[in-house]
Structures are given as structure tokens and as C-alpha cells.
Amino acid sequence: MSDFFSIKNLRASIEGNQILKGINLEVKPGEVHAIMGPNGSGKSTLSSVLAGREDYEVEADEVTFLGKDLLELAPEERAREGLFLAFQYPVEIPGVSNINFLKAAINAKRKHAGLDDITAKDFMAMVKEKQAMVELKSNLANRSVNEGFSGGEKKRNEIFQMAMLEPKLGILDETDSGLDIDALKIVSNGVNKLRGADRSFIVITHYQRLLDYIVPDFVHVLFEGRIVKSGGKELALELEEKGYDWIKEEVAIHN
Amino acid sequence: MNQKEIFVAQFDSIPAQFPIQGEARAAIHNGIDFPTTRDEKWKYTRVNSILESSFQSVESTLENVDSFKLDATWSYLVFVNGKFNQTISDDMPDGVSMTSLAACNGDVKKEMLSKLGSLIDFKKEAFPSLNTGYFEDGAFIKVRKNTKIEQNICILSITDGQGQAVNARNLIHVESGAEVKFVHQFEGLDNENSFTNSVCEIFVDENAHADYYLIESEGANTKAITNTNISQKRDSNFTIVTITKSGQLVRNNINMAITEPGCESNMMGIYFTDGNQHVDNQTYADHQDHGCNSNELYKGVMADRSTGVFNGKIMVHQAAQQTNAFQSNQNILLSDKATINTKPELEIYADDVKCSHGCTIGQLDEEAMFYLQSRGLGKEAAHRLLVQAFAQDVIDTIKIDSLRQSVEQFIESKFE
Ligand SMILES: Nc1ncnc2c1ncn2[C@@H]1O[C@H](COP(=O)(O)OP(=O)(O)O)[C@@H](O)[C@H]1O
Numbered sequence: 056m057s058d059f060f061s062i063k064n065l066r067a068s069i070e071g072n073q074i075l076k077g078i079n080l081e082v083k084p085g086e087v088h089a090i091m092g093p094n095g096s097g098k099s100t101l102s103s104v105l106a107g108r109e110d111y112e113v114e115a116d117e118v119t120f121l122g123k124d125l126l127e128l129a130p131e132e133r134a135r136e137g138l139f140l141a142f143q144y145p146v147e148i149p150g151v152s153n154i155n156f157l158k159a160a161i162n163a164k165r166k167h168a169g170l171d172d173i174t175a176k177d178f179m180a181m182v183k184e185k186q187a188m189v190e191l192k193s194n195l196a197n198r199s200v201n202e203g204f205s206g207g208e209k210k211r212n213e214i215f216q217m218a219m220l221e222p223k224l225g226i227l228d229e230t231d232s233g234l235d236i237d238a239l240k241i242v243s244n245g246v247n248k249l250r251g252a253d254r255s256f257i258v259i260t261h262y263q264r265l266l267d268y269i270v271p272d273f274v275h276v277l278f279e280g281r282i283v284k285s286g287g288k289e290l291a292l293e294l295e296e297k298g299y300d301w302i303k304e305e306v307a308i309h310n
Numbered sequence: 311m312n313q314k315e316i317f318v319a320q321f322d323s324i325p326a327q328f329p330i331q332g333e334a335r336a337a338i339h340n341g342i343d344f345p346t347t348r349d350e351k352w353k354y355t356r357v358n359s360i361l362e363s364s365f366q367s368v369e370s371t372l373e374n375v376d377s378f379k380l381d382a383t384w385s386y387l388v389f390v391n392g393k394f395n396q397t398i399s400d401d402m403p404d405g406v407s408m409t410s411l412a413a414c415n416g417d418v419k420k421e422m423l424s425k426l427g428s429l430i431d432f433k434k435e436a437f438p439s440l441n442t443g444y445f446e447d448g449a450f451i452k453v454r455k456n457t458k459i460e461q462n463i464c465i466l467s468i469t470d471g472q473g474q475a476v477n478a479r480n481l482i483h484v485e486s487g488a489e490v491k492f493v494h495q496f497e498g499l500d501n502e503n504s505f506t507n508s509v510c511e512i513f514v515d516e517n518a519h520a521d522y523y524l525i526e527s528e529g530a531n532t533k534a535i536t537n538t539n540i541s542q543k544r545d546s547n548f549t550i551v552t553i554t555k556s557g558q559l560v561r562n563n564i565n566m567a568i569t570e571p572g573c574e575s576n577m578m579g580i581y582f583t584d585g586n587q588h589v590d591n592q593t594y595a596d597h598q599d600h601g602c603n604s605n606e607l608y609k610g611v612m613a614d615r616s617t618g619v620f621n622g623k624i625m626v627h628q629a630a631q632q633t634n635a636f637q638s639n640q641n642i643l644l645s646d647k648a649t650i651n652t653k654p655e656l657e658i659y660a661d662d663v664k665c666s667h668g669c670t671i672g673q674l675d676e677e678a679m680f681y682l683q684s685r686g687l688g689k690e691a692a693h694r695l696l697v698q699a700f701a702q703d704v705i706d707t708i709k710i711d712s713l714r715q716s717v718e719q720f721i722e723s724k725f726e
């Protein structure tokens with residue numbers, strides 16, 4: 056058993072519909088896991104449940120993150136422990152400055168770790184560096200959160216925030232969807248720079264294309280709320296070639 | 311005696327100083343009734359709790375009011391329980407003259423009396439009538455023609471002691487071409503169950519610029535009715551910002567008479583309520599002549615079982631062509647049990663005008679809340695950011711930096 060991140064038999068329902076039907080997943084420090092699956096298979100539900108969205112009824116035999124029972128923690132506590140979700144559809148928040156909010160988030164995390172507030176100087180230096188990393192225009196960092204951002208800018212802002220918050224586990228929910236190749240490269244490059252021995256990622260995607268740039272250690276296929284197949288990075292290529300129908304047929308045979 | 315008579319009789323020992331007070335007393339004794347919820351304008355605000363109060367008269371011994379000062383650099387006119395306290399008040403800056411109403415004499419008195427009561431219907435409306443009949447003191451402030459007053463002036467009205475009733479009365483005359491900013495701040499000291507009934511008449515002459523910030527901070531268990539009546543002349547610019555910080559029952563009436571062409575008028579407001587507070591804002595933008603702009607934005611955030619009322623009326627008379635009048639009231643309810651009654655009204659008799667009004671009632675955006683929390687912000691901090699963002703455009707209309715900061719701090723303190 057890994058104390059880093061382990062999910063056993065995770066189930067989630069909303070309004071009486073069971074969406075996640077018993078997910079098992081184990082992530083070790085430094086690993087990158089890709090979760091692929093057709094639309095509606097429960098990918099965003101999984102990431103929302105892990106980040107702590109309250110709309111679901113959640114049950115599990117175990118969800119452990121760094122030795123703690125993740126499901127017992129409020130969303131903000133999960134974040135302070137080092138979980139980060141890059142949203143599939145980042146919300147626009149008019150009037151709330153991207154930078155001020157990020158500073159508050161960093162300080163909340165530092166406080167949790169028993170550290171003093173970040174100095175203005177260190178903060179600005181960090182903003183400058185991470186902004187450059189995802190090629191986010193500096194005026195965007197100073198604007199209201201995601202307000203009036205293009206789709207690609209919103210996704211880059213998510214990675215920028217992730218870089219600023221330095222999580223231990225980053226969950227990327229279809230960060231690639233809707234990006235052109237150039238933007239995809241920038242975003243992937245940003246993620247790759249953050250990879251390290253004690254930082255793991257769960258990269259959720261619908262398309263194999265992203266995995267050419269962010270090369271995963273493991274690939275899992277999520278279908279109708281279950282992980283129906285797991286393998287190495289070659290599984291992604293197989294999926295690309297044969298399509299999701301292949302999985303659907305396999306699942307039908309097994310049932 | 312009926313309830314009204316018993317209530318009014320509590321004031322009868324106050325000596326009348328001016329003929330107008332006799333007229334007002336006669337009006338209230340012989341005719342005017344206090345409003346009930348059957349009156350359209352008072353449909354959602356019951357004043358029974360005021361009329362049932364028995365008041366007491368306490369001599370204040372307050373000698374230091376520094377703790378109430380939002381910014382010690384302003385010039386303060388201190389009124390305690392409705393009476394001017396010269397010892398703890400400041401001198402007025404050059405260009406501003408101030409005489410307390412009770413001390414007016416000779417020509418100043420003549421001038422004061424020619425204006426007092428001219429902007430308010432004290433023979434028809436009960437609370438203005440009560441105020442006019444029984445006020446004991448107040449400020450008569452004049453800002454000299456073509457002078458720009460850099461020094462901010464604060465009328466600090468303090469109620470000291472429980473169960474006090476104060477009829478606060480003020481008269482402001484901004485002469486042509488002058489420029490000035492006023493803060494009118496209501497505070498309380500150990501003043502549970504007190505009642506403030508305020509009337510302020512403001513004359514803004516040709517091409518003058520005046521800002522007036524009404525800060526209501528009397529504390530819980532207090533009741534306040536304020537009437538602010540303004541008359542604007544040609545090309546003048548007037549802004550009123552009402553910040554309601556506290557009070558069990560608060561009713562603000564603003565009457566803006568825009569009497570000549572070329573005026574700019576702004577009415578802004580923020581009300582943050584919780585517990586079982588009730589805050590009611592009534593505004594009237596009366597466009598009497600052509601080519602004027604009025605702009606109105608009120609924002610409310612209501613928690614717990616608190617209730618809010620907003621009723622804003624824009625009247626555009628036939629002569630008021632080329633009027634631009636905008637009004638908006640936006641509300642956030644933080645609890646299922648909080649309520650807001652909002653009613654924008656538009657009455658237009660001119661054909662070449664641009665007017666709009668609207669209101670919104672909503673909750674804090676849950677998606678935004680989750681987003682902020684998922685980045686590590688606690689619930690309170692996330693609330694605070696979203697509420698600040700919501701109120702920011704009203705806050706930005708406050709032109710005095712220290713006052714703006716104090717309002718921001720007030721919002722912050724609500725979410726600690
Ligand atoms: N708020 C909701 N209420 C009801 N059903 C939902 C809700 N959110 C998602 N679903 C359903 O859950 C299933 C999985 O959705 P989702 O997790 O968004 O899939 P994916 O991200 O893989 O496309 C879909 O059938 C969707 O219709």
C-alpha cells in the first residue's frame with residue numbers, strides 16, 4: 056500500500072445516478088498516470104470528487120493522500136496538503152484579481168505548513184518566472200480571474216497557478232481539449248518542468264495527442280465509471296488506433 | 311391618548327426655538343399620521359417598534375470622541391445626543407462657515423430660516439415633521455463661492471446612552487463653483503434601543519461639486535430614519551454614498567431634486583445586513599429640467615434572517631429632455647432566510663431620454679466558491695473575495711481614500 060495516493064473502491068452518485076462505480080488507483084511519488092476515456096465516462100466527476108466538490112454522494116473503502124483520509128478534508132484543506140485540480144472549464148470570477156487571489160492561496164498554504172507569508176519581492180519574482188514558463192501575458196496575471204480570457208489562456212492560467220502553488224499531486228482535467236498544437240506544447244512543457252521525484256500527476260484526457268508531450272508512466276481507461284484497462288504508455292497508442300469502441304466491445308464480452 | 315399622542319408627547323418638553331417648529335408641531339398633533347404598511351412607500355417597513363418606544367433623556371458626559379474618528383485629519387463637528395459640542399469639535403477650514411442652529415443670530419439666522427424646511431415636506435410626512443418640530447440643534451454649514459475645500463468635513467453624530475431619541479437636523483449650502491466633501495457619520499455609545507431621526511437639507515448651487523458620505527454605524531438594537539433632501543442647480547455635481555454598517559432598523563430616504571440643466575447626480579449605496587436587521591433604502595431622482603445625468607447603484611449583501619428593501623424612483627418631467635438616468639440594485643443573499651424586496655420605478659413624461667433600471671437577486675456563485683477553495687482559500691476568505699468583488703464598483707465611487715479603506719476593512723471584518 057502506498058501512503059502517497061491510493062484510491063480503493065471509490066463510488067460517487069449525483070441525484071441518485073451512480074457515476075463512479077468502484078475506482079481503484081494507486082499513484083506513487085513522481086509518477087504520471089494518464090486517465091483516458093470517452094465523453095461521459097466520469098473523468099470530470101472523478102477529478103471533482105477528489106478535489107472535494109460537495110454535490111456528490113461519495114463512498115469508498117479508502118482514499119488516502121499523504122497518509123490522510125482525503126474524503127474527510129474540506130476542498131481548501133486538500134489544496135493546502137498539496138492537491139491541485141486544473142479544471143476542464145475554469146470559471147470566470149469578475150472583480151477578483153488573479154494575483155491577489157493567488158497570493159492569498161499561497162499564504163493559506165504556507166500558514167498551513169507553519170510558514171510566514173511570502174514576501175512581496177519573492178512573490179513577484181515567482182510570478183514573473185512562472186508566467187514566462189507558460190507564456191502567459193503579464194497583463195492576464197493582473198486581471199480578474201479568467202475574465203475575458205480565451206480558452207487557451209484559461210488553460211495556461213490553470214498551469215500557471217499550479218506552478219505557483221507547487222502541489223504534490225496535480226490533476227489535469229482535459230487541459231488539452233480545445234488547444235492548438237502550439238498551446239498544447241506550451242502547456243505540456245510547463246507540466247514537464249514541474250515533474251520531479253516527489254510530484255505526481257494524474258493527466259485526464261480524451262485524446263492520445265497530449266501524451267506525446269507529457270509521457271505517462273501508466274495509462275488507465277475509464278469507461279462507465281470504472282477503470283476497465285490499465286497498462287503502460289503504449290496503451291494510449293492502441294486506443295488511438297482502435298478507438299474507444301474497442302474498449303466498449305471488450306467490456307461487453309467480459310460482462 | 312392614542313399611540314401617536316403618547317409617542318409625540320415624549321418630546322413636548324423640548325422648547326421650540328423657531329416659528330417653523332411650532333408649525334411642525336401643530337401639523338403632527340393635528341393631522342399627520344405615522345406611516346403603516348398600508349402606505350405604499352412603507353409596505354415592507356414597520357415603524358411600530360419605534361412608536362412603542364419610551365425614551366429617556368440622558369446628559370452626556372462624553373469628553374473624547376477620538377475612537378469614533380475614521381480619519382483624525384478631517385475637521386469634525388461633533389453632536390452628542392443632538393446637541394453641538396464645541397469643545398471637542400474642530401474649527402472649519404478657510405472657506406467654510408458653520409453656525410450651530412441653536413446659536414444662529416441676526417442675518418445668519420434669517421438666512422438659515424429662509425432655507426430650513428424648504429426641501430422637505432414637514433407638514434405631510436410624519437418623521438420629517440417630528441424632526442422639524444423637535445430638533446434641538448444641528449449644523450448650518452456654508453461653503454463659500456468658488457472655493458475648493460481640500461479639508462474633509464465630518465459631521466459626527468453620536469448617541470450616548472440607552473433609549474435616547476435624537477432629532478438630528480442639518481443644513482448645508484454649497485455656493486456656486488465651490489467644491490467640498492462631507493462625511494456624515496452616525497455612531498453610538500452604549501446606546502441600545504435608541505432612535506435617530508435625521509433630516510439633512512443640502513443646497514448645491516450652480517457649478518458646485520459636493521460629495522456627501524452617509525455612514526451609519528450606530529450599533530445593534532438601534533433604529534434610524536434618515537432623510538437627505540438635495541436641490542441641485544445648473545451644472546452642479548452631487549454624489550451621495552450611503553454605507554449602512556449597522557442598526558436594527560434603518561430607513562434611508564433620499565430626495566434628489568435636479569432643478570436646472572447640466573447636472574450630474576450620483577446615488578450609491580452599500581448595505582450589509584445580518585442577524586435580524588432590516589435596512590430600507592428609498593431614493594427619488596427628480597429630473598425637472600433638461601440635459602442632466604443621474605446614476606444610481608445600490609448593492610446589498612444579506613445574511614441570516616435579515617431583510618432589505620430598495621425602492622428607487624426616477625421621475626423625468628416633460629421639461630427634462632435629454633435626460634440620462636440609470637439605476638441598478640443588486641443583491642446577494644447569503645442565507646435561505648434572508649429576504650430583499652426591490653422595486654425600481656420609472657415615470658417619464660419627456661420623449662428624448664435615455665433611462666434604464668434593473669435589479670438582480672442572487673447567491674454567491676458556487677462554482678467560483680469551489681474554484682477559490684480548491685486553490686486553498688478557506689470558505690470565509692472565499693466569501694470575502696467574492697463579496698468585495700461584488701461591492702467594488704460602489705466602493706470605488708468613494709473619493710476619500712481613508713474612508714474607502716475603512717469601508718473595505720468593514721467588509722473584511724464581516725467575514726472573519
Ligand atoms: N451535475 C450532474 N448531474 C447529473 N448528472 C451528471 C452531473 N455531472 C455529470 N453528470 C453525468 O455523469 C456522467 C459523467 O460525466 P463527467 O464526469 O463530466 O464525464 P467526462 O468528464 O468523462 O466527460 C455523464 O453521464 C454526465 O451526464
Ligand SMILES: [Mg+2]
Pocket residue numbers: 098099100143229
Ligand atoms: Mg470532463
